[in-house]
Amino acid sequence: xxxxxxxxxxVFLLAAFVGLEVIRRVSPLLHTPLMSxxxxxxxxxxxxxxxxxxxxxxxxxxxxGTIAIVAATSNVVGGFFITDRMLKMFKASRAPxx
Amino acid sequence: MTPFPGTDTIIxxxxxxxxxxxxxxLKWMSSPTTARHGVWAGELGMLLAIVGTLLNRSIVDYKWxxxxxxxxxxxxxxxxxxxxxxxxxxxxxxxxxxxxxxTLVGTAEFxxxxxxxxxxxxxxxxxxxxxxxxxxxxxxxxxxxxxEILPQRPIIFKGxxxxxxxxxxxxxxxxxxxxxxxxxxxxxxxxxxxxLLFGVMMIIPIGGADMPTVIxxxxxxxxxxxxxxxxxxxxxxxxxxxxxxxxSGLILSVNMSKAMxxxxxxxxxxxxxxxxxxxxxQEARPVRTASPEEAAEILSVASKVVIVxxxxxxxxxxxHKVRELYDNLTKxxxxxxxxxxxxxxxxxxxxxxxxxxxxxxxxKLLDMDEINGEFPQTDVALIIGANxxxxxxxxxxxxxxxxxxxxxxxxxxxxxxxIKRSMAAGFAGIDNPLxxxxxxxxxxGDAKGFVGSIVRELSGGGTHG
Numbered sequence: 001x002x003x004x005x006x007x008x009x010x011v012f013l014l015a016a017f018v019g020l021e022v023i024r025r026v027s028p029l030l031h032t033p034l035m036s037x038x039x040x041x042x043x044x045x046x047x048x049x050x051x052x053x054x055x056x057x058x059x060x061x062x063x064x065g066t067i068a069i070v071a072a073t074s075n076v077v078g079g080f081f082i083t084d085r086m087l088k089m090f091k092a093s094r095a096p097x098x
Numbered sequence: 099m100t101p102f103p104g105t106d107t108i109i110x111x112x113x114x115x116x117x118x119x120x121x122x123x124l125k126w127m128s129s130p131t132t133a134r135h136g137v138w139a140g141e142l143g144m145l146l147a148i149v150g151t152l153l154n155r156s157i158v159d160y161k162w163x164x165x166x167x168x169x170x171x172x173x174x175x176x177x178x179x180x181x182x183x184x185x186x187x188x189x190x191x192x193x194x195x196x197x198x199x200x201t202l203v204g205t206a207e208f209x210x211x212x213x214x215x216x217x218x219x220x221x222x223x224x225x226x227x228x229x230x231x232x233x234x235x236x237x238x239x240x241x242x243x244x245x246e247i248l249p250q251r252p253i254i255f256k257g258x259x260x261x262x263x264x265x266x267x268x269x270x271x272x273x274x275x276x277x278x279x280x281x282x283x284x285x286x287x288x289x290x291x292x293x294l295l296f297g298v299m300m301i302i303p304i305g306g307a308d309m310p311t312v313i314x315x316x317x318x319x320x321x322x323x324x325x326x327x328x329x330x331x332x333x334x335x336x337x338x339x340x341x342x343x344x345x346s347g348l349i350l351s352v353n354m355s356k357a358m359x360x361x362x363x364x365x366x367x368x369x370x371x372x373x374x375x376x377x378x379x380q381e382a383r384p385v386r387t388a389s390p391e392e393a394a395e396i397l398s399v400a401s402k403v404v405i406v407x408x409x410x411x412x413x414x415x416x417x418h419k420v421r422e423l424y425d426n427l428t429k430x431x432x433x434x435x436x437x438x439x440x441x442x443x444x445x446x447x448x449x450x451x452x453x454x455x456x457x458x459x460x461x462k463l464l465d466m467d468e469i470n471g472e473f474p475q476t477d478v479a480l481i482i483g484a485n486x487x488x489x490x491x492x493x494x495x496x497x498x499x500x501x502x503x504x505x506x507x508x509x510x511x512x513x514x515x516x517i518k519r520s521m522a523a524g525f526a527g528i529d530n531p532l533x534x535x536x537x538x539x540x541x542x543g544d545a546k547g548f549v550g551s552i553v554r555e556l557s558g559g560g561t562h563g
């Protein structure tokens with residue numbers, strides 16, 4: 001158990017560094033879609049909620065898990081949807097007409 | 099489900115692939131040309147991870163899971179369809195939903211494990227629910243202010259920072275006590291309730307112009323709480339996704355606080371709007387004004403125009419009229435660019451999205467650092483609904499509350515035109531010396547109406563230009 005937590009700590013550390021390096025390169029142009037995208041990715045928490053609701057251990061855990069799935073799923077669906085809508089709008093200049 | 103060997107391996111594999119896809123997804127966001135691949139990679143990763151999870155043999159009942167997934171989708175679709183001007187509040191709301199999920203799962207996990215919760219587990223669990231619950235109410239408050247359901251004016255009282263800091267310290271203290279004595283389960287509701295209240299208190303003193311920083315910070319908190327949840331559930335995928343989200347929020351918060359000239363520590367503790375006390379004593383000084391005809395005349399003979407949009411443009415929904423102006427000027431062979439200050443609008447990148455929606459090519463949208471060198475060669479700087487980000491006092495007047503804040507050097511352009519509803523001071527309550535310069539023309543009126551009038555002048559009588 002203890003070792004698992006240490007492995008987790010390493011994973012977190014590396015992911016945080018990767019995240020900082022990758023996201024530093026995102027153009028300020030796309031900061032709004034970046035935020036809605038990371039938000040959608042963050043909603044992967046739905047995985048934990050699904051297990052909680054599905055394992056059906058106690059009534060409390062099932063109820064809380066079910067609400068948690070609703071909240072996270074709406075972020076997954078809405079987040080990806082709006083990110084794509086925003087990104088579709090970003091167009092480069094057409095070749096100048098002469 | 100009938101267990102067959104290998105299911106666990108398959109599930110772990112879907113998580114591993116999803117993790118890789120998530121990292122790729124953010125990497126593709128670095129350029130507008132590849133950004134949409136990023137969304138697809140994210141979607142694929144998400145789908146794989148969810149399907150993988152549904153295969154898990156410990157799930158005994160799919161009924162509630164299915165109902166919740168359908169319900170979430172029904173709520174999510176309209177949230178994905180909101181109008182572009184509503185994106186800041188939608189983002190705040192989604193931070194609240196994310197934090198809600200994390201907090202509920204954390205609460206359930208605590209009661210499943212209590213009273214025998216190992217120390218390290220209890221520490222991350224406390225972090226998960228404290229960050230989660232303060233992000234939940236904080237984001238709801240932010241969304242309410244952005245949607246103008248709640249008063250946008252900052253509410254400030256004496257000793258506010260001490261009260262807030264005190265609440266946070268009490269919550270952390272209780273969490274530490276719980277780590278040492280996990281059998282005192284009756285304390286757990288308190289480490290939910292106090293941060294919930296803290297979230298509200300944190301946003302009360304925040305005014306509109308500080309929203310970009312706050313939203314970024316809440317984004318970072320949401321990410322960190324999700325990562326903590328990954329520790330609790332031993333899910334590496336969740337740890338990575340949370341860390342990526344946290345890193346993104348952190349970078350944006352640092353960017354925003356730099357652009358507002360606030361120390362990051364100040365931002366972290368939520369001491370935002372407090373130090374900004376508007377100073378009165380504004381004597382009426384003469385300004386030069388101009389009509390739409392005169393403005394059109396000046397624009398038509400320019401060869402280089404830089405448009406500076408601010409929140410006022412968003413409020414007036416003027417971006418489509420601005421696009422007409424852009425088209426008209428570009429057709430005349432005038433070089434038109436847009437100067438975007440990092441904190442223009444209500445969230446990072448807000449102006450870019452609005453202008454992209456109005457079909458303005460993204461290569462014309464330039465960042466503060468990219469455009470500032472171009473102002474001395476600019477004939478006309480046209481400011482639409484922006485104020486403090488153009489205030490030269492930030493450069494010159496060391497007594498100004500915004501002294502040191504990086505600004506757009508519009509005062510270096512040959513002519514400055516400011517579309518503004520009245521002479522009222524900006525968010526920070528600071529007078530803008532830019533307006534009294536000889537080269538500055540004030541165009542009083544509603545942004546959408548005024549830009550529309552200029553366009554009419556240009557396309558009507560302006561062919562001789």
